[in-house]
Amino acid sequence: MADTPEPTKQHLYLVDGSSYIFRAYHRLPPLTDPEGTPVGAVYGYTTMLWKLAADLDEADGPTHLAVILDAGSISFRNDIYEHYKANRPDPPEDLVPQFPLIRDATRAFSLPCIEEAGLEADDLIASYAREAQRMGWNVTIVSSDKDLMQLVGEADGPDGPARIDMLDTMKNQRIYLPEVAEKFGVTPDLVGDVLALMGDSVDNVPGIFGIGPKTASKLIAEYGSLTAALDSAPAMKPSKLKERLIEGRADAELSKVLVTLKEDCDLPQPIAEMKLGPVPPEPLAAFLEKHGFTSLLKRLGAGNGSPARKTDLNPPKADKAGDNGTGDGSANRQPPPEMPHVDHTAYETVQTIERLEHWIARARAARLVAVDTETTSLDAMRADLVGVSLALGPNDACYIPLAHGGDDMFAQKPEQVDKAAALAALKPLLEDDSVLKVFQNGKYDCNVLAREGMAVAPIDDTMVISFALDAGRGEEGMGGSGIGGHGMDELSQRHLGHTPIAFKDVCGTGKKAISFGEVPLDRATRYAAEDADITLRLYQTLKPRLAEEGGTRIYERVDRPLIPVVATMEREGIRVNRARLARLSEEFAVEIRRLEGQIHELAGQEFTVGSPKQLGEILFDKLGYKGGKKGKSGQYSTDVSVLERLATEGAPMARKVLEWRQLAKLKSTYTDALQAAINPATGRVHTSYSLVGAQTGRLSSTDPNLQNIPVRTPIGRQIREAFVPEDGNVLLAADYSQIELRLAAHMANVDTLKQAFANGEDIHARTAREMFGEVTRDTRARAKTINFAILYGISRWGLAGRLEVTSDEAQDMIDTYFQRFPGIQRYIHETLETVRAKGYSETLFGRKTWFPRINSKNQAERQGSERAAINAPIQGTSADIIKRAMARMLPALAEAGLDDVRMLLQVHDELVFELPEARVEAATPIIRRVMAEAALPAVELTVPLGVDIGTGASWDAAH
DNA sequence: ACGATCACG
């Protein structure tokens, strides 16, 4: 900054090389260099160094810089505690050869690289940081290791305060006191105490068992230190926590020693030698050349100089040498062309109709515009439109507020274009056939805009593109959100190296959350325009990959056409009979209370029946039933299989609990929740389908989930009776019969099974005949189990458990199956070979599912991936087929003049329609044909696809 | 926030 006092303060950057490389490895695609050496992590590391070196001259950039590495896996901490870091898995195979390359890369930049046997990088960093601080320098630690957060803060130096902060280059985030407080709830000097209580499973620091981050922060904040907390334990009121603190004291004290950084190491190299200057280009060029980092090489050449001279590297525009080249998700690809950094100040707030017309005209001319809507709710059927943002190029984006300032008619509202006028102006653009609208999760925006009277088309969707390219590649533990690693924040992080403004930072969370319409326009613009900006950047990054990586077929022919179809289904919704649900709720409540009384009586005490923990203790400890098995959580298992067994062994309580559970489930999950889900405006229930929720390509359904409405028991089926058509209409349910087994027969080319399907046989009976020689209730049921086991990737023990036979007998059955149905074994083998080699499986229509853990050294993990990989092509092909049917269905019906047939629901192999009773006869053959022929012409199956159709006055009756 | 449980294909 111009007003920075001279001379500039010295600023030491300490790069935690070891931790960076691990994170870069997991975040970046598996690039290889021309010789086939894996270099993805090294590439990430190199771009980061580049950027840091280029920041010399920046206001807060480095004047001095060093990379600190771990010398080995053993440190002085192992003398204190032999298990320290003992549960670290070996690094992945393709990361190992990259470790030495880190030193090469650092040397190529002519930067000092420091390591010391017996010391961890953290200790060296701590010692250097403190020394620099004593000299009055500022220090930035480039790492996200939480242990290092202990160092953050200011100390008095010889000429004013000297500050230590951290920089997380993967998240592009500075870490200072507020960030530490947010993570640990305490000041940095107490971070070690928190860590000592909570432990660290990655480093195998024990902590105190049963105390996690939340409890640890609370205790330390409350008592002021670890010692004080431990000392206060005996005086606490009796509780689990008190016991744990007393029993775990030694563990905590040991942990404290382990997490405390050694700040007085001898410094292997003087700090003065870390001065950052122009980087000599020759060694760097040689390194970049050797590993095929051509885009960096080009940048080096074009800049005609070193990365340490920022001005040499960059075009005149505000284009810093970028952290946006941190990977693009595919092997052996060039990083995308450079994009300028996201610049929030470049965005325009559109507040007049003239400026709006200007943007619309530019969008028309560009023929491509990224669009994002801001609303009051995540539920597209209840959301009110608050504003729209548009992006035409990087940093070339605007936000058009439409309803900021709340509902209060008299409140002072910010200047904004009249909503009706703005929408009228936008409508022709959004409906223009010749202008492509790009969204991130466009189904949502299209539904919101549809409710404003707009049929937005054509559209592209970066989330759906990402799914076509990278299903299964997302981070672990992303399930549940329904977007499986394809959300905007993850994509931006992964492909652009940029962390967008978080919604919660704009609107807050919990009770203090405000609606987007309450957000001041400047902040709203930064957030909203950034979303459109990023969507456009993602599109430019991801779209080219479709063609390069064979994703076009699945995206253009299956997933993309489905977006408006599913959007329409969501808007249709389905009618439910509220009174009927309410009556069921009441009946269930009565029965639940009755059962609860009986259960308490049998237990001889009151307890929470819904608590598996308490129930287990009652059954196995108090009542003394045998065979209680505790899982890894130390709890008895009380699931159906356990309770069924107890019931047959004569435990009356078990049967009662099973009934209680069934009713409690039906009431809370269905009869109560469905009533609450009825949309007051439409009187119907509108689920939300995720197009990217299931890695195999299936849809998933949330809010509410209408894909798991009970059907298997008579009592549960009563809930289906509450799903009804409008007066004069009927519901029609059409489902594929045994589609996955049929596909398995085709894909594994099993003649016996194919013939059985061609002849319309009962496939489980046929299997029973082949395997056991005769068809009885029992053999058919066993055959059915075995058929499913095959689809899911069989193991002798798994089958043995289900059939209640020994694992030897199960093995015999598996052998027999493979013998009677040759082809299955070969299919399994070949599928696994391909997945191991390529990393992904493919459906008949070319949908990829990635299995990053298929070659894991962890056997359980690997075998899990293997089973999933056997199933994915079958489940995924089935999903492709019904999706193709859905995309064709309404046009086919309309062509026959049946435009009053509404498609409402999809349940994996079933479609549910609502139509006038008089249309059933005409619609049935069309629906059957579209579904049965959905694979054609792309794939000619060697088995017929059977479709069962029924109609009725409720979903239950339609089956 | 997470595990246990259970609803579906």
Added chain:
DNA sequence: GACGTACGTGATCGTA
């Protein structure tokens, strides 16, 4: 030598 055993989902509850 031990591990832990069927694929894919989402909602609810109790516990922490």
